[in-house]
Amino acid sequence: MGELGEFGLIALVNQGRTQTRSVLLGPGDDAAVIAAPEGRFVVTTDMLVQDRHFRTDWSSPHDIGRKAIAQNAADVVAMGAVPSAFVVGLGCPAETPVEFVRALADGMWAEAGRAGASIAGGDMVRSPMLIISVTAFGDPRRAPIKLSRSRAGDVVAVAGRLGWSGAGLAVLSAGADADEFADLVAAHQVPQPPYEAVLELPDTAEITALTDVSDGLLADLGHIAESSGVAIDLDSAALADPELEAAGKALGVNPLDWILGGGEDHAFAATFADSGDLPEGWVRVGRVLAGSGVTVDGTHRTGLGGWESFA
Template sequence: MSIAEAGEFGLIARVVARLENGPTTLLGPGDDSAIVAAPDGRIVASTDVLVEGRHFRRDWSSGADVGHRAAAANLADIAAMGAVPTALLVGLCAPADLELSWAEELAGGLSDEAALTGASVVGGDTSASPTLTIAVTALGDLGGRPPVLRSGAQPGDVIAIAGRIGHAAAGYTVLSRGFRTPKALVEAYRRPVVPYEAGPAAARAGATAMIDVSDGLLQDLGHIARASVVGVDVHTNTFEISGQMRDAAAALGVDPLQWILGGGDDHALVATFPAEAVLPQDWTVIGKVHESTGVTVDGRPWGGPVGWDHFR
């Protein structure tokens, strides 16, 4: 059955049936607005859009995969402030002939990914559109902590990362060359594994700046460098390149460092910490903040791609 056959209210009923309310949901879907607990007295909020053909392909990813990825992209932005996600709102624009089951799977993926953080899908909207588009807004709570901004890095800080890096980009390259394996890389592209708890943990450990790697490590570190008016240097010998990634890179004729330094979509968290800070579990040092400006790799400018421009 298509979503047009189900009708707007039929679609909404089926989608809502796939959602589960969490502890922070005071009023879930079904009224003009949702109501979410905001015990901190401040709310952290972020929006990301995913457009078919640009951010996902239905022949590469299931509805559930896209739901997981759309949720992860937004939840990671909340974690990157040092906050704990509480809610998602979802706008779904879809061709009238979209299978209802795809929309239901999408809702299930969104809900399941949110549940990993304790958050829930609390509301949304739907419309017909020629282009399948998913707009997600995530909300989160700071738990009384100051937010970790992009602008607080200091010369002498270490740069550290939590989560996988380069895996999603490798999976994307694999899929775009027409392959379906190695499965671990393809799955990393389909469903990022985001270390959500590493965000608040970094805040508690004194992180001075933080960002989620959505567009590419060097590009996203560039945002920290510019906002903090510092230089950052990444040390490539700190990256463990798995055998699987190395083999895939060799087979596809790619330098795996291009995936690691320029690939987005893993939604790892990268943060700066004072040199004397005790890094929490899951965080690995990958470089150093210095005076001066810009982003370097092993002390030199990087010649490869640094990331993604959404209009180029």
Template structure:
């Protein structure tokens, strides 16, 4: 690099200067007691427990730079981890981000990626406490997320009971519709919202956490509140199938309750099946759970089915043919738009 010329790539700037660049001006959330700059971060555990999860995104498998901007990819990497934490009934407190990239990666790409990651971390109520940088052939982002239960019991997939209401918070099928639009090369106002939904999921963290606070105000919250919960990362059928299997029950969905007129209009444009998107599309990171019979639906939730005896997931009493959603080791290695859990 000639004298006076600003560095343009990771190679030109160097590892430690890049770390300083990533962390400059960032403000840590209250749960991070010690952020970047030492051998490890220090994160508070208010009641002596953590909820912990991790996910990885690989270029060409989970995202494409010609389909999504760096900021979009950064937001998605955080969102899918924050959603897993909230799906356990915990509030996100901190994230650790490990990044692998080629040495000739433009600095503006890293800037955009980390700006997006930070923006989503803040939206989730947390911050990025540290991470790692390595040289790699392709761009790889790995995120570990921490969450606090604040004295509450975790909400697992195993708590559903026969008679429970199945309810959803958030949109279903929009990311899958956006992926189909990208594959088809379709652009324009008719598909703009689903393209945005695919590029940047919008998990309704607050809708879940507000419901949990509402239920915790009652003496018997475990009896009237959310009994089982997961985020929809692999597809509604697949993720409800996990709840059904873990709880030893079956789930029957109501197709009328799942209809989305806005998504149906997009399906007309793409000559596609909107219900297929709703049932098998992942990466929206909506939340689906079961509530005790008679439990009032919290704000932002809608009832879409019931827990019944048996096993598996049906729609209007009918088993569904084909795959229930995303699975990492199906398909080709060149597929993009995957839905890591």
């Protein structure tokens, strides 16, 4: 990669790409220019560090690129905003194969496209290991859906898979047969946030709080409970997922642990006013009560603190 140099690499990763309409000025100047038709934009950023957030022996560069974009797009969507663009800082060793960088960029563009957006610019630097820093933008076409508006009496619901990424990570970590649990491993390699469950919410949906599940369901619902000043009780029967049973048996893990504590699925968790049917894609898994904290079947669970960056 050293041979191509920074400007050659920038040309390489941008070759043949088509920006979406939100990108008014793309790579090549001191800064990019992004449309913000609502007069404001949402922004979120995540840093991924090799061997901490991904491993190149467990994930292809294409998968790593998709994951980096997906987890940021999920945060944008978790505000009720529509992804408009991404910028990417990439640090990598000089000896990184050019093909690796190209596949990483391809994965990023693929997931950006899934989210309806493109990659408007970035920075490439040399570093001792791979570092990926993604910043994502979105148009808040409705009032931002915050963590803090949940009320006692609301319904707790989730959209998307829970525990699959955690189960896939457990399979890889245990050196178990990755082929036998290929779907779970794939879910760990590339999360599939169900963007449409939020972006296609009908205007009539009385959603009161929303987050993406990145640190684990208990931890992320804990943020809603704390911000809103409420308690949340989950129904374990509603959360159970038969697809996790076989892996649980093989590894001696209660699948509910993955569902409640595993992060990185980037499903969405929300609370809705209790006014009948939930919107499409959402499953009822609990209720909001007066008080504080998150319980399961009325009981506090311990030992499932969720992801902690400096643990």
